[in-house]
Amino acid sequence: MPTRARAAFSLFVAALAAYAVVSAWSWPSKAGLFPLVMGTALLALALVQFVLDLRSKAEAAQGAAAMELAPSAEVAPELARRRTVATFAWMAAFVVLVFLVGFSLAVPLFMFSYLMLQSSAGAWRSLALTAAAWGFFYGLFERLLRLPFGAGMIQTWLGL
Amino acid sequence: MLEALFDGLGLILQWKAFSLMLVGMGIGFVIGLLPGIGGATTLALMLPFVFKMTPVEAFAFLLGMHSVAATTGDITSILFGVPGEGLSAATVVDGHPMAKRGEAARALGAALMSSLVGAVIGAATLAVSIPIVRPLVLTFGSPELFMITLIGIACITSLSGLGARAQIKGFAMGFLGLLLATIGQERQSGTLRFDFGLIYLWEGLDLIPVLVGIFAIPEIIDLAKRGTAIAGDRPAAVKLGAGVWEGIKDTFRHFWLVVRCSAVGVLVGILPGAGGGVAQWMAYAHAVQSAKDAKDREGFGKGDVRGVLGPGSANNSKEGGDLIPTIAFGVPGSGAMAILLGAFMIMGLMPGPDMLTKHLAVTYSMVWTLVIANVITVVLCLATLGHLAKLTRIRGNLILPFMLLLVFVGSYTANRQIADLLVTLAFGALGYVMVRLDWPRAPLVLGFVLGKLAETYLFISMARYGFSWLTQPLVLVLIALTVLVVAYPYIQERRHGVPRKVHAD
Numbered sequence: 001m002p003t004r005a006r007a008a009f010s011l012f013v014a015a016l017a018a019y020a021v022v023s024a025w026s027w028p029s030k031a032g033l034f035p036l037v038m039g040t041a042l043l044a045l046a047l048v049q050f051v052l053d054l055r056s057k058a059e060a061a062q063g064a065a066a067m068e069l070a071p072s073a074e075v076a077p078e079l080a081r082r083r084t085v086a087t088f089a090w091m092a093a094f095v096v097l098v099f100l101v102g103f104s105l106a107v108p109l110f111m112f113s114y115l116m117l118q119s120s121a122g123a124w125r126s127l128a129l130t131a132a133a134w135g136f137f138y139g140l141f142e143r144l145l146r147l148p149f150g151a152g153m154i155q156t157w158l159g160l
Numbered sequence: 161m162l163e164a165l166f167d168g169l170g171l172i173l174q175w176k177a178f179s180l181m182l183v184g185m186g187i188g189f190v191i192g193l194l195p196g197i198g199g200a201t202t203l204a205l206m207l208p209f210v211f212k213m214t215p216v217e218a219f220a221f222l223l224g225m226h227s228v229a230a231t232t233g234d235i236t237s238i239l240f241g242v243p244g245e246g247l248s249a250a251t252v253v254d255g256h257p258m259a260k261r262g263e264a265a266r267a268l269g270a271a272l273m274s275s276l277v278g279a280v281i282g283a284a285t286l287a288v289s290i291p292i293v294r295p296l297v298l299t300f301g302s303p304e305l306f307m308i309t310l311i312g313i314a315c316i317t318s319l320s321g322l323g324a325r326a327q328i329k330g331f332a333m334g335f336l337g338l339l340l341a342t343i344g345q346e347r348q349s350g351t352l353r354f355d356f357g358l359i360y361l362w363e364g365l366d367l368i369p370v371l372v373g374i375f376a377i378p379e380i381i382d383l384a385k386r387g388t389a390i391a392g393d394r395p396a397a398v399k400l401g402a403g404v405w406e407g408i409k410d411t412f413r414h415f416w417l418v419v420r421c422s423a424v425g426v427l428v429g430i431l432p433g434a435g436g437g438v439a440q441w442m443a444y445a446h447a448v449q450s451a452k453d454a455k456d457r458e459g460f461g462k463g464d465v466r467g468v469l470g471p472g473s474a475n476n477s478k479e480g481g482d483l484i485p486t487i488a489f490g491v492p493g494s495g496a497m498a499i500l501l502g503a504f505m506i507m508g509l510m511p512g513p514d515m516l517t518k519h520l521a522v523t524y525s526m527v528w529t530l531v532i533a534n535v536i537t538v539v540l541c542l543a544t545l546g547h548l549a550k551l552t553r554i555r556g557n558l559i560l561p562f563m564l565l566l567v568f569v570g571s572y573t574a575n576r577q578i579a580d581l582l583v584t585l586a587f588g589a590l591g592y593v594m595v596r597l598d599w600p601r602a603p604l605v606l607g608f609v610l611g612k613l614a615e616t617y618l619f620i621s622m623a624r625y626g627f628s629w630l631t632q633p634l635v636l637v638l639i640a641l642t643v644l645v646v647a648y649p650y651i652q653e654r655r656h657g658v659p660r661k662v663h664a665d
Binding site: 027 | 555
């Protein structure tokens with residue numbers, strides 16, 4: 001990742017901390033003390049990190065956090081970017097689908113569409129896997145736990 | 161006492177109690193695989209079913225379910241990087257990288273065997289400590305509990321990686337986690353903090369959407385990016401199931417680490433309010449600290465089996481610890497235990513001295529439930545681990561939609577609010593950026609888990625004692641322990657003569 005991106009994230013964290021500190025000033029001391037102290041410490045550390053990011057080269061910053069998931073580097077950057085955007089788009093689409101039609105319909109719709117369009121799994125395989133996923137969630141939540149999913153916005157509008 | 165111990169075993173082995181325990185275990189197994197509906201929620205949902213049961217049957221059913229959920233939560237954490245329970249997030253850090261390396265079976269074997277050892281240690285502690293634990297629990301007031309949360313926060317040094325830069329980032333994320341925990345209505349004054357006018361935020365952010373988003377979504381993105389199976393494109397000659405015994409042997413190779421982490425779990429379990437979310441991270445931090453030197457420590461976060469053994473054992477041992485104050489004083493150590501307390505009332509039992517005298521056999525039947533349920537689960541799981549590990553060979557594109565369902569359905573069931581899905585998505589994006597930019601996620605989660613507790617205990621300590629609580633003897637000991645936890649990695653590096661500039665930039 002370029003130095004600019006690193007510095008931008010540090011600055012973003014510093015901005016969050018600054019917002020927290022400013023907000024905490026206006027609260028009664030009981031409510032404000034803890035976020036004020038935490039926010040100030042975070043602000044100081046984020047600013048130090050921001051300066052360090054600006055001063056050091058990206059290569060030097062690599063490996064600073066040793067205990068983390070190492071993102072895959074074997075895929076071409078352009079392809080990796082495309083796949084990342086596509087996955088985020090699918091996730092966002094699922095959330096929108098749940099909002100519109102509720103979980104009970106969103107789960108099979110999402111599963112089938114994803115398996116057909118993204119996984120190229122073929123119609124029968126997609127149908128079988130969709131049925132399995134839906135059966136599992138329906139059986140567990142609606143039957144066993146008796147936790148029915150809420151209706152979506154469309155069903156509510158239609159009064160269903 | 162010995163007689164009561166065997167009476168307890170006899171009670172749990174009666175066919176009806178045993179069958180109900182098996183039913184509870186079956187439910188707990190499935191629940192444990194799913195993020196969101198944790199053991200506490202399931203206990204609450206199953207409470208109405210115990211009305212017609214005897215006390216032994218009811219506790220066999222409920223505890224069988226609860227203890228198994230803690231064990232199986234590790235399975236999804238390791239295989240998919242999706243924490244199956246809020247309590248099994250720490251297992252993701254090293255367990256999932258092992259799965260990606262083709263060592264899923266070894267990681268699962270290690271997680272399950274360490275869980276079993278942890279559960280047995282927790283149950284044994286419960287069995288022997290009930291009569292003697294009273295002074296310990298009563299010694300811990302708010303100042304001491306605040307210091308315990310500080311020790312937890314101090315574990316950030318061990319969760320942040322090596323070097324000064326990593327420590328800055330680690331502590332920054334820890335403070336961000338503590339800050340995120342302050343979102344919502346402040347309990348003492350009722351002030352709304354960082355609510356942005358949204359009613360959803362009045363209750364604060366729920367742990368599950370945060371946890372699942374920050375850990376699982378970056379893994380899902382990474383899998384989608386690679387376009388391979390979770391275990392990569394390894395040749396078929398590499399047998400994925402072959403590592404089960406290796407994982408079991410790992411538990412005994414690092415047996416003292418497992419015992420120490422189990423002790424951490426028991427201790428955190430005994431203390432009211434701290435719960436498994438804290439125990440797993442403290443145990444993980446302890447596992448990291450147990451590394452001999454900086455080089456030995458480098459493998460953590462990249463698939464070191466000790467990073468699986470530590471949280472695995474603490475998760476289960478804390479169940480026994482949790483039960484101690486619940487049974488002995490009616491003081492629940494966690495949300496799940498508070499619900500279990502409801503079961504005591506339904507059964508007409510009063511936690512306290514009666515449970516140690518009149519109903520001692522019932523108390524010991526709980527101990528046996530913890531042990532037997534875990535033994536059966538681990539044996540069954542070990543028998544099927546080879547097949548479970550094969551899931552990491554399935555084409556990524558086929559497994560991805562299932563992982564996404566796990567993530568979002570799990571997040572939703574925590575509170576049944578659409579906004580939880582947005583929180584999951586937002587924290588997923590944050591987690592992804594953090595991974596890309598080498599910011600550690602574990603300290604943020606630890607800060608978030610501990611934030612509310614720390615603030616509450618600090619407030620009570622200040623209101624009750626002013627600043628004088630800082631001079632209490634036990635507090636001073638705990639302050640020294642906090643300093644030691646922070647300094648330990650540095651002392652260790654110095655002792656082993658590893659020059660810091662190798663790791664710091």
